[in-house]
Amino acid sequence: MVDIGGWVEPGWEKVADAFRANFDDGKELGAAVALYQGGRPVVDLWGGVADGTTGRPWAEDSIVLVFSSTKGMTAILAHMLVERGRLDLDAPVATYWPEFAASGKEAIPVRWLLSHQAGLPAVDTPLSQDEICAWDPLITALEAQAPMWEPGKHHAYHALTYGHLVGEVLRRITGKTPGRLFADEVAGPLGLSAWIGLPEAEEPRVARLEPAPPIEDEGLRQIMEMFVGEGSLFDRSVLGFPVDLVTPDGGAFGSRQVRAAEIPAGNLVTDARSLARAYAATVAEVNGVRLLSPETVDAARVIQTDTSEPWGLPPGFEMFGTIAALGFQVSTDLFPVLGPSCFGHGGAGGSVGVGHVDHQLGFAYVMNQMRTELPGIPRSQLLMDAVLACLD
DSSP states (O other): OOOEEEEEOTTOHHHHHHHHHHHHTTOOSEEEEEEEETTEEEEEEEEEEEETTTTEEOOTTOBEEOGGGHHHHHHHHHHHHHHTTSOOTTSBHHHHOGGGGTTTTTTOBHHHHHTTOSSOSSOSSOOOHHHHHTSHHHHHHHHHOOOSSOTTTEEOOOTTHHHHHHHHHHHHHHSSOHHHHHIIIIIHHHTOOEEESOOGGGGGGBOOOBOOOOOOOHHHHHHHHHHHSTTSHHHHHTTTSOTTSBOTTSOBTTSHHHHHSOOTTTOEEEOHHHHHHHHHHHHSOBTTBOOSOHHHHHHHTSOOGGGSEEOSOOTTOGGGSOOBSSSSEEOOSSSOTTOTTEEEEEOGGGOEEEEETTTTEEEEEEESBOOOOOTTOSHHHHHHHHHHHHHO
């Protein structure tokens, strides 16, 4: 029996039941889930093991890298600048970043960076992990890179380049790196344990990521090989990192080097309550802080990719194209979350952060056991189904 720490307010007990069930069913190593409603915390749970090599338990203050759940935080920063009149999503990227105009990119608007339509999911320049973590080498490569397709005509997931593309625009406008901007504008005002670029002093709190176990279902294994196998677009888009992202010895995204870098597409280190609190502050006031206006949130949730075609998918799998709003995923059959008024972003292996406009919810789930799961039945969805049952 796994020890579960934390609490739930009366009426939210089904979330605790679902959280425990994920452990009882053998789906978890260590994890946490949190929920805010109307700016108030109503669920805060954690349990399991933070480090499978030592048996260290997941504690109240454990933090973990959440991969592409980072993208939602970077999008929030962009929309904060839009709301302040400092960023025009329809202006060419080159308005803010002149060097970007090379190789046929002079007319690409900022909104296509946020919606994965810029044609830059990968770069031809070989880059090492050291170079990606250093920021400038990838920026230089993106400046020189020609789009893979006519920008705006197609879309494909910009797995790592998203963060540097959007992040460099933010840096050019504010003079701050994305990690510094996030600390000043989001994490600091809200009192979050959340970093894009983790200070070394926080390392003892970090949960060790465990790679996904082998896929037992042969059909799913073959499908995943088409999507992420050698030479696939995803393989190219992770820029030399292994497609599993974490190595058994704790390398790649499990390393201190990656946690310390600023990779605003994929290396936020946080806990569930902080990720939930950030989304809560986009749909309600949290201790006097409101990050985005309702009008900005409504505009940010509008799907952008419904007039462009998916790019780089295996034949017959076009329905799995990236369905993107402006930096966020929205509720679809592949990302069902909490219903049509939701927006957020999931991360490799299973983490997710979500805002819900109608019910003023901020929800987050984080974990250290990565898994490859079929759409519609991931651990996070079982938790969100429990949230919906409580609302009903």
